[in-house]
Amino acid sequence: MAEEKKLFKVKIDNISVEVEPGTTILNAARQIGGEIVPPAMCYYSKLQGSGGKCRTCLVKVSKGSDADPRPMPKLVASCRTTVMDGMEVANITSPEVLDARKGVVEFLLLNHPLDCPVCDQAGECHLQDLSYEHGADATRYEFKRRTFDKVDLGDHIKLHMTRCILCYRCVYTADQLTEKREHGVLGRGDASEISTYISQSLDNDFIGNVIDVCPVGALTDQTFRFKNRVWFLKPVDAHRDCENPKCCGKTVLWMRGDEVFRVTARKDKYGEVEAFICDTCRFDKKEAKDWIIEGPRKIERNSVISQGHYVNTVKPKDALVEVLDGRQPKLVFNIHSESQVNRPEIDLSKIPGPAHSDDFKK
Amino acid sequence: MGRKLLLDKAHIEGIRYYDTYRANGGYAAAEKALKTMGPDGVLEEVKKSGLRGRGGAGFPTGMKWSFIAKPEGVPRYLVCNADESEPGTFKDRYLMEFIPHLLIEGLLISSFTLGANSCYIYIRGEYAWIPEILEQAIAEAKNKGWLGKNILGTGFDLEIYVQRGAGAYICGEETALIESLEGKRGNPRIKPPFPAVKGLWQSPTVVNNVETLAAVVPIVNIGGDEYIKYGTGKSTGTKLISACGNINKPGVYEIEMNISVEEFIYSDEYCGGIKNNKRLKACIPGGSSVPVLPANLLLKTAKGETRMMTYESLADGGFATGSMLGSGGFIVMDEDQCIVRNTLTFARFYHHESCGQCSPCREGTGWMKKVLHNIEYGKGKMSDIDLLWDIQRKIEGNTICPLGDAAAWPVAAAIRHFRDEFEWHVANPQESQTRNFGLAHYADPLPTPAAV
Numbered sequence: 043m044a045e046e047k048k049l050f051k052v053k054i055d056n057i058s059v060e061v062e063p064g065t066t067i068l069n070a071a072r073q074i075g076g077e078i079v080p081p082a083m084c085y086y087s088k089l090q091g092s093g094g095k096c097r098t099c100l101v102k103v104s105k106g107s108d109a110d111p112r113p114m115p116k117l118v119a120s121c122r123t124t125v126m127d128g129m130e131v132a133n134i135t136s137p138e139v140l141d142a143r144k145g146v147v148e149f150l151l152l153n154h155p156l157d158c159p160v161c162d163q164a165g166e167c168h169l170q171d172l173s174y175e176h177g178a179d180a181t182r183y184e185f186k187r188r189t190f191d192k193v194d195l196g197d198h199i200k201l202h203m204t205r206c207i208l209c210y211r212c213v214y215t216a217d218q219l220t221e222k223r224e225h226g227v228l229g230r231g232d233a234s235e236i237s238t239y240i241s242q243s244l245d246n247d248f249i250g251n252v253i254d255v256c257p258v259g260a261l262t263d264q265t266f267r268f269k270n271r272v273w274f275l276k277p278v279d280a281h282r283d284c285e286n287p288k289c290c291g292k293t294v295l296w297m298r299g300d301e302v303f304r305v306t307a308r309k310d311k312y313g314e315v316e317a318f319i320c321d322t323c324r325f326d327k328k329e330a331k332d333w334i335i336e337g338p339r340k341i342e343r344n345s346v347i348s349q350g351h352y353v354n355t356v357k358p359k360d361a362l363v364e365v366l367d368g369r370q371p372k373l374v375f376n377i378h379s380e381s382q383v384n385r386p387e388i389d390l391s392k393i394p395g396p397a398h399s400d401d402f403k404k
Numbered sequence: 405m406g407r408k409l410l411l412d413k414a415h416i417e418g419i420r421y422y423d424t425y426r427a428n429g430g431y432a433a434a435e436k437a438l439k440t441m442g443p444d445g446v447l448e449e450v451k452k453s454g455l456r457g458r459g460g461a462g463f464p465t466g467m468k469w470s471f472i473a474k475p476e477g478v479p480r481y482l483v484c485n486a487d488e489s490e491p492g493t494f495k496d497r498y499l500m501e502f503i504p505h506l507l508i509e510g511l512l513i514s515s516f517t518l519g520a521n522s523c524y525i526y527i528r529g530e531y532a533w534i535p536e537i538l539e540q541a542i543a544e545a546k547n548k549g550w551l552g553k554n555i556l557g558t559g560f561d562l563e564i565y566v567q568r569g570a571g572a573y574i575c576g577e578e579t580a581l582i583e584s585l586e587g588k589r590g591n592p593r594i595k596p597p598f599p600a601v602k603g604l605w606q607s608p609t610v611v612n613n614v615e616t617l618a619a620v621v622p623i624v625n626i627g628g629d630e631y632i633k634y635g636t637g638k639s640t641g642t643k644l645i646s647a648c649g650n651i652n653k654p655g656v657y658e659i660e661m662n663i664s665v666e667e668f669i670y671s672d673e674y675c676g677g678i679k680n681n682k683r684l685k686a687c688i689p690g691g692s693s694v695p696v697l698p699a700n701l702l703l704k705t706a707k708g709e710t711r712m713m714t715y716e717s718l719a720d721g722g723f724a725t726g727s728m729l730g731s732g733g734f735i736v737m738d739e740d741q742c743i744v745r746n747t748l749t750f751a752r753f754y755h756h757e758s759c760g761q762c763s764p765c766r767e768g769t770g771w772m773k774k775v776l777h778n779i780e781y782g783k784g785k786m787s788d789i790d791l792l793w794d795i796q797r798k799i800e801g802n803t804i805c806p807l808g809d810a811a812a813w814p815v816a817a818a819i820r821h822f823r824d825e826f827e828w829h830v831a832n833p834q835e836s837q838t839r840n841f842g843l844a845h846y847a848d849p850l851p852t853p854a855a856v
Contacts, residue, residue: 094594095762097802116801122594145798149767182791185774208760227589227760230572232770234760 050127054078054101055135067120067131068099072312078133079312081143081172083150083257084209085121087314092214093121096207097146098172102139105130117142140176147177153188153232154258155204163259165272165346168313169207188232195225195238198250198264198325203235206260212236212252219318220246236260247286250324254307254315265325266304272296273346275303277339282323282332289320294339295330302328311342406660406673407634409622409642410615414502420537422544425505431550433624437513438558441624446517450620452628454640459485459576459613460691460731461806462715465620471600472518473608481609482520483585484511484617486527486534487569487576491692491753492733495644496614498656500527500534503618504541508564510617512550513624515562518610523564526581529571538566573757577805578611579603580759591761592805613731615644635661639714643729649687649736652676661714665689666703668713669736682738685843686822689718690730692750693810695817696743697727698846706850723817739843743825744836747818748776754811765808768799772815779826782833789826793819822846 049060052070055078061070069087071079080101085093093099099121103114108128117139120131133139151173158164190203208227213236216223224246225238253261275296284291296304305324307315327333341348362371393401418424425431437446451466472480484507488496500507507525515523527535542564545551553561567585569575575584579593582604603609619641623631632640639661648654651669653676659668668674669684678684684699703711706725711717718729737746755769772795778784792815800812819826825841 094804097762097764100802119594119804142798142802146763146802149763149771149798152767152771183771185771207763208766210761229760230574231755231758231760232766234766 048127050125050129052125052128053130055131055133061125063125063127065125067101067103067118067123067125067129068093070125071120071131071133080120080133081168081176082121082312083168083172083207084211086211086214086255087312088318089211089214089218089255092209092211094119096150096209098143098150098176100139100142100146102132102136103129104132104136143176144178147173148181150207151177151181152183153204154207155187155189157205161205161259162262162267162272163205163256166313167259168257190235193237194264195261196249198321199253200262200264200267201236202260202262203237204260205258206236207258208234208236209257211255211257212261215252215255215318216246216249219248219251222246247320247322248288248318250321251307251315251318253324254309254318257313263304263324265328266296270296270298270303273349274298275347277341277347279308279336279339280333281336282327282334284320284323286320286322288318289323290317291319291323292317293319293323293333295333295335297330300330302330302333304328308339406658406663407642408658408660409626409631409634410499410506410618410644411503411656411658419503420501420505420541422505422541422548425503426548429625430505431509433621434509434512434550435556437624438516438556438560443517443519446513446620446624449623449628450517453623453631454628454638455616455619455623455631456639456715457613458615458619458643458731460490460693460728462729465612465616468600468612469514469518469610471598472610473601474519475608478607479522480518480520481604481607482511482515482518482523483578483581483604483609483611484523484525484614485576485578485581485611486525486531486614487573487581488614488731489528489530489573489576489757490731490733491750492648492688492735493646493691493731494648495646495656495732497531497534498646499614499618499644500531501537504538505545506618506621507538507614508541508545508550510620511564512545512555512562513620514610514612514617516560520610521561521563523562524585524604525564525566526575526585527566527568528576529569532568535566535568542566572759573753574759574805574807577807580805581611582609591759592807594804636712636714637716639716639729643713643732645713645732645734647675647734647736649734650679650682650738650741651736652679659713661712663713664703665711665713665718668734675734675736678736678738680738682740683843683847684736685739685741685846686737686743688727688733688735688737688814689713690728691733692735692753693806693813694728694730695723695726695813696746696821697817698821699843700847700850701725701821704850708850723813724820727817740840742780742840743818743822744776744780744829747815748773748780750814751776751811754807758807758811762804762808764799765803765811768795768808769811771795772799772811776815779829780836782829782837784826784830784833786827786830789819789823789830 050063054071057074059074080099082099083096100117101120105111107126193201195201227234228237253263275298277294280295281292293305294308295302307319309315413428455465456462511523551562572590574580575590577592580590584590599609634641642658642660644658646656657674670677686696686698687702688696705711705720715729718727720726751773755773758765758769760766775788775792796812796815799808828841829836
């Protein structure tokens with residue numbers, strides 16, 4: 043084949059990058075990195091056909107290409123638009139894009155319950171990050187939010203449809219990783235929901251990955267549900283020889299002390315898993331002895347998870363020993379015998395009405 | 405009387421059946437196309453005719469056909485979009501119900517031009533009785549050798565299949581239609597790739613409206629040069645308009661695109677004026693998704709010219725003071741109609757029909773419906789009007805398919821032109837439940853801008 047591949051020059055927010063033909067704008071931006079990368083809620087690089095649905099990655103193409111310099115008439119979804127040679131894209135430099143993105147975040151949060159305090163996804167939720175960075179501080183929605191009943195999808199997965207943003211990632215995951223997809227989207231419009239047909243339970247070797255790809259707390263791990271907050275746990279890289287040939291066996295254990303609370307796949311900085319793992323690794327191997335621990339997982343500094351060094355990491359210095367310098371502490375006086383008021387033998391709860399000094403003079 | 409091309413034989417008894425249709429000059433165009441013109445000849449005539457897609461967007465058909473990719477060994481498909489679900493539009497139903505052979509002849513010529521050996525008619529689920537009519541017509545045509553193998557000895561094969569939809573408006577969007585035809589959930593695809601490259605079963609596909617494909621027949625019959633003598637400017641030929649609302653004679657009319665809107669509404673040949681001698685308040689000239697216009701802007705453009713029933717004239721002034729010809733669903737409203745209620749009806753429709761794939765449309769349509777519901781039922785606030793404007797602005801252009809735009813435009817136009825009616829609803833919550841705002845100043849002549 044041709045020895046030198048022609049690379050396309052693209053300018054995103056005035057930063058030039060050369061990428062291979064066929065790359066999407068989003069991936070070109072990820073090659074540059076930093077804050078010019080558009081957020082993506084539904085696109086998942088490992089899942090074919092994903093993207094284009096959430097509209098958070100909208101960007102403005104201010105120059106189509108060198109051959110055809112006309113700008114594109116509408117904002118385009120950067121995850122599904124491929125670059126052209128000489129294309130110029132405006133993401134955070136375009137007020138129009140930021141305004142549209144703010145609108146999209148508002149739409150995404152419109153029917154979202156915002157139950158982060160009781161949601162297992164909190165702390166690693168893409169929607170939290172997105173609304174923190176791009177959302178408004180209050181909603182203008184004054185109506186009842188759409189709700190659904192919680193559904194058990196088999197023993198391991200809990201579906202909380204109310205939180206779903208319909209990114210379709212879990213549908214693609216089931217399509218592409220498992221042998222038979224048993225769930226999909228039913229209904230339409232804002233009544234559409236992820237559901238298994240006639241509530242069949244999902245039982246498949248790789249279906250647990252839908253938990254990892256879910257950007258919000260709609261699909262959660264039943265074996266981990268309400269056990270702990272993610273930021274109290276310590277993520278460590280670990281691996282094991284998995285019998286399943288399709289499973290890579292490389293995981294992250296979320297531990298507290300020696301206890302393994304949950305097992306997930308390893309995620310990169312865009313929250314996408316590096317390689318998918320099987321359900322045996324995820325749900326059944328919940329003991330440290332099952333795993334070969336490699337070391338602590340690097341988590342981005344600004345993530346709430348890296349704030350959580352609560353267990354055995356910071357021990358308060360015991361200053362008392364130093365202050366006493368080998369002496370034994372001794373009782374200077376018994377406050378109960380000195381004070382007229384502070385008398386433990388008088389039970390305050392037995393005194394009718396508010397306590398009075400007379401009550402203590404007996 | 406305006407000249408007719410499509411419905412000129414519609415009055416003949418039994419035109420639905422092959423023998424009558426054939427006896428009245430039917431299938432002459434197909435014979436001409438297949439035997440003498442050849443695919444390139446037909447394409448040339450269609451390009452020359454300036455025929456524009458009759459489904460709503462008005463994209464030139466000849467250009468669309470020339471875009472189709474022609475890789476070796478890959479079948480090509482023609483899909484006829486008969487999923488006519490736009491509120492106010494019912495022209496294709498008339499065509500299919502009464503002159504099915506005109507459509508089949510059009511499909512035959514178009515498939516021949518595109519080199520498609522399979523053709524699908526995707527018909528709206530609610531048109532439950534029409535598939536039978538079409539299938540009967542297809543069987544008749546097949547018996548007479550117009551479909552099947554080796555048509556007219558040219559070696560061209562064609563099969564036409566009728567597929568019923570399941571009642572989703574969104575399946576009228578071409579990529580959603582293709583998904584639905586493949587047996588999947590009718591979600592619009594993300595473009596590119598366009599159907600002309602990867603459409604039905606990942607093969608090159610052309611999707612055209614019923615009326616567009618039927619119009620190919622007269623074009624082949626009279627030639628492209630003759631066809632552009634009908635109509636004006638870039639709006640060539642005739643257009644079926646389905647008129648409804650507060651008019652004396654609702655129905656499907658074939659118009660030559662050279663008459664004025666005023667003539668169409670008031671002449672006895674067409675709508676026959678407003679019912680009960682009421683006054684015209686507003687009109688939606690092209691089906692529910694296009695912007696509504698008040699009477700004064702409907703009859704005259706902002707420049708003071710007479711508005712004609714053409715693609716260009718109706719769009720004159722952009723969305724600020726114009727509208728669109730769209731699919732030809734002409735909805736007329738008299739002085740007793742409430743614009744707020746009408747807008748609520750449309751918003752409810754789009755909320756119900758949103759597929760739920762992309763977030764702005766899924767969440768935004770429902771929100772607009774709820775806010776409009778509050779205003780209509782006397783629970784609105786002044787800030788709701790600005791809120792509505794902001795919601796529609798954030799939906800428009802940010803969605804995968806045009807349904808988001810179609811949901812946003814009616815709301816935008818209603819607020820743009822009828823803002824005082826909305827404000828009256830908010831300011832008089834009690835009164836607005838008992839009477840309508842009425843005509844107000846919506847028919848007052850606009851000041852003509854001074855010539856520059």
